[in-house]
Amino acid sequence: MKEEKIEVRKSKIDNLGVFAKRNIKKGEVILKFEGEIWSRKKVDKLESKNKELFEIFDKYSLQVDKDLFLFSKKIDDIDNFVNHSCNPNSYVYIKSPKEVFLIALRNVKKNEEITFDYSTTMYNDRWTSKCKCKSKICRKVIREFKYLPTKIKNKYYKKNILPKFILEQFFN
Numbered sequence: 001m002k003e004e005k006i007e008v009r010k011s012k013i014d015n016l017g018v019f020a021k022r023n024i025k026k027g028e029v030i031l032k033f034e035g036e037i038w039s040r041k042k043v044d045k046l047e048s049k050n051k052e053l054f055e056i057f058d059k060y061s062l063q064v065d066k067d068l069f070l071f072s073k074k075i076d077d078i079d080n081f082v083n084h085s086c087n088p089n090s091y092v093y094i095k096s097p098k099e100v101f102l103i104a105l106r107n108v109k110k111n112e113e114i115t116f117d118y119s120t121t122m123y124n125d126r127w128t129s130k131c132k133c134k135s136k137i138c139r140k141v142i143r144e145f146k147y148l149p150t151k152i153k154n155k156y157y158k159k160n161i162l163p164k165f166i167l168e169q170f171f172n
Protein backbone atom coordinates (compact mmCIF):
# COMPACT_ATOMS: atom_id res chain seq x y z
CA MET A 1 0.00 0.00 0.00
CA LYS A 2 2.74 2.42 1.02
CA GLU A 3 4.93 1.72 -1.95
CA GLU A 4 2.52 2.97 -4.57
CA LYS A 5 2.23 6.33 -2.85
CA ILE A 6 5.71 7.12 -1.54
CA GLU A 7 9.34 6.08 -1.75
CA VAL A 8 12.74 6.89 -0.25
CA ARG A 9 15.00 9.03 -2.42
CA LYS A 10 17.99 11.29 -2.08
CA SER A 11 16.92 14.48 -0.32
CA LYS A 12 18.22 18.05 -0.29
CA ILE A 13 17.23 18.37 3.36
CA ASP A 14 19.15 15.44 4.82
CA ASN A 15 20.71 12.60 2.88
CA LEU A 16 17.53 10.59 2.31
CA GLY A 17 13.88 11.54 2.48
CA VAL A 18 10.40 10.32 1.60
CA PHE A 19 8.88 11.48 -1.67
CA ALA A 20 5.43 11.34 -3.23
CA LYS A 21 5.23 8.97 -6.18
CA ARG A 22 1.91 10.45 -7.18
CA ASN A 23 -0.26 13.42 -6.22
CA ILE A 24 -1.57 13.07 -2.68
CA LYS A 25 -4.74 14.85 -1.57
CA LYS A 26 -5.03 16.97 1.56
CA GLY A 27 -6.26 14.76 4.40
CA GLU A 28 -5.03 11.54 2.82
CA VAL A 29 -3.10 9.03 4.97
CA ILE A 30 0.49 8.94 3.72
CA LEU A 31 1.81 6.23 6.00
CA LYS A 32 1.30 4.47 9.30
CA PHE A 33 4.21 4.68 11.74
CA GLU A 34 5.44 1.26 12.80
CA GLY A 35 7.31 0.25 15.92
CA GLU A 36 7.01 -0.73 19.53
CA ILE A 37 5.86 1.40 22.43
CA TRP A 38 8.56 2.47 24.86
CA SER A 39 7.90 4.19 28.17
CA ARG A 40 9.99 7.14 29.30
CA LYS A 41 11.37 4.94 32.09
CA LYS A 42 12.60 2.38 29.59
CA VAL A 43 14.16 5.14 27.49
CA ASP A 44 15.97 6.63 30.49
CA LYS A 45 17.35 3.22 31.36
CA LEU A 46 18.53 2.71 27.84
CA GLU A 47 20.30 6.05 27.86
CA SER A 48 22.51 4.99 30.75
CA LYS A 49 23.01 1.38 29.64
CA ASN A 50 23.31 1.22 25.88
CA LYS A 51 24.58 4.38 24.19
CA GLU A 52 24.60 2.82 20.75
CA LEU A 53 20.96 1.74 20.78
CA PHE A 54 20.03 4.98 22.48
CA GLU A 55 21.42 6.95 19.56
CA ILE A 56 19.27 4.90 17.22
CA PHE A 57 16.30 5.51 19.48
CA ASP A 58 16.94 9.23 19.47
CA LYS A 59 16.97 9.30 15.70
CA TYR A 60 14.09 7.01 14.89
CA SER A 61 11.56 7.32 17.68
CA LEU A 62 8.42 9.41 17.70
CA GLN A 63 6.80 10.75 20.83
CA VAL A 64 3.17 9.61 20.90
CA ASP A 65 2.11 10.56 24.43
CA LYS A 66 3.49 12.43 27.42
CA ASP A 67 5.59 9.45 28.49
CA LEU A 68 5.34 7.14 25.50
CA PHE A 69 7.42 6.78 22.38
CA LEU A 70 6.98 4.74 19.23
CA PHE A 71 10.31 3.26 18.22
CA SER A 72 10.93 1.37 15.03
CA LYS A 73 14.26 -0.40 15.32
CA LYS A 74 14.13 -1.54 11.73
CA ILE A 75 16.14 1.31 10.39
CA ASP A 76 14.95 0.78 6.82
CA ASP A 77 11.29 1.30 7.79
CA ILE A 78 10.11 4.04 5.46
CA ASP A 79 8.67 6.09 8.36
CA ASN A 80 12.22 6.56 9.66
CA PHE A 81 13.12 8.65 6.62
CA VAL A 82 10.54 11.42 6.85
CA ASN A 83 12.44 14.68 7.29
CA HIS A 84 11.52 17.70 9.34
CA SER A 85 10.46 20.97 7.75
CA CYS A 86 9.53 24.28 9.37
CA ASN A 87 6.99 24.59 6.54
CA PRO A 88 5.66 21.02 6.40
CA ASN A 89 3.19 19.43 4.02
CA SER A 90 2.04 16.72 6.44
CA TYR A 91 1.37 16.16 10.13
CA VAL A 92 1.27 13.33 12.63
CA TYR A 93 -2.15 12.10 13.72
CA ILE A 94 -2.07 10.01 16.90
CA LYS A 95 -5.30 8.06 17.14
CA SER A 96 -3.77 5.92 19.89
CA PRO A 97 -0.10 5.17 20.71
CA LYS A 98 -0.20 2.17 18.37
CA GLU A 99 -2.24 3.88 15.64
CA VAL A 100 -0.14 6.76 14.44
CA PHE A 101 -0.45 8.15 10.94
CA LEU A 102 1.17 10.73 8.74
CA ILE A 103 -1.54 12.80 7.04
CA ALA A 104 -1.27 15.30 4.18
CA LEU A 105 -1.69 18.84 5.50
CA ARG A 106 -2.33 20.12 1.99
CA ASN A 107 -2.31 18.72 -1.51
CA VAL A 108 1.13 17.24 -2.20
CA LYS A 109 2.42 17.06 -5.75
CA LYS A 110 4.09 14.05 -7.29
CA ASN A 111 7.88 14.13 -6.58
CA GLU A 112 7.54 16.55 -3.66
CA GLU A 113 9.36 15.60 -0.49
CA ILE A 114 7.05 14.68 2.41
CA THR A 115 7.86 16.49 5.64
CA PHE A 116 6.34 17.21 9.01
CA ASP A 117 7.28 19.63 11.78
CA TYR A 118 9.09 17.53 14.40
CA SER A 119 8.37 20.17 17.03
CA THR A 120 4.65 19.40 16.93
CA THR A 121 5.19 16.03 18.62
CA MET A 122 8.04 16.90 20.96
CA TYR A 123 7.64 17.36 24.67
CA ASN A 124 10.67 15.72 26.20
CA ASP A 125 13.28 18.42 26.83
CA ARG A 126 16.18 16.62 25.34
CA TRP A 127 16.57 16.66 21.62
CA THR A 128 17.59 19.57 19.41
CA SER A 129 19.05 19.63 15.95
CA LYS A 130 20.11 22.13 13.33
CA CYS A 131 17.45 22.61 10.67
CA LYS A 132 18.35 22.37 7.03
CA CYS A 133 14.84 22.51 5.60
CA LYS A 134 15.63 25.66 3.58
CA SER A 135 12.05 26.91 3.73
CA LYS A 136 11.50 30.67 3.81
CA ILE A 137 10.24 30.41 7.36
CA CYS A 138 13.02 28.11 8.60
CA ARG A 139 13.65 28.43 12.34
CA LYS A 140 17.26 27.17 11.89
CA VAL A 141 16.99 24.87 14.86
CA ILE A 142 14.56 22.06 15.66
CA ARG A 143 13.47 22.13 19.26
CA GLU A 144 10.49 20.94 21.17
CA PHE A 145 7.04 22.50 21.03
CA LYS A 146 7.39 24.79 24.01
CA TYR A 147 10.16 26.78 22.29
CA LEU A 148 8.12 27.56 19.19
CA PRO A 149 7.19 31.21 18.66
CA THR A 150 3.63 31.83 19.86
CA LYS A 151 2.55 32.68 16.34
CA ILE A 152 3.60 29.26 15.07
CA LYS A 153 2.10 27.46 18.06
CA ASN A 154 -1.20 29.18 17.30
CA LYS A 155 -0.96 28.42 13.61
CA TYR A 156 -0.77 24.68 14.31
CA TYR A 157 -3.47 24.97 16.95
CA LYS A 158 -5.82 26.58 14.46
CA LYS A 159 -5.08 23.93 11.89
CA ASN A 160 -6.12 21.40 14.53
CA ILE A 161 -3.14 19.12 13.95
CA LEU A 162 -1.60 18.97 17.43
CA PRO A 163 -1.55 15.72 19.41
CA LYS A 164 -3.58 15.51 22.60
CA PHE A 165 -0.57 15.48 24.92
CA ILE A 166 0.63 18.77 23.41
CA LEU A 167 -2.83 20.36 23.60
CA GLU A 168 -3.21 19.34 27.24
CA GLN A 169 0.13 20.85 28.08
CA PHE A 170 -0.05 24.12 26.21
CA PHE A 171 -3.65 24.98 25.42
CA ASN A 172 -5.63 24.61 28.60
Ligand SMILES: [Zn+2]
Nearest residue numbers: 086131133138
Ligand atom coordinates in the same frame (compact mmCIF):
# COMPACT_ATOMS: atom_id res chain seq x y z
ZN1 LIG B 1 13.70 24.66 9.00
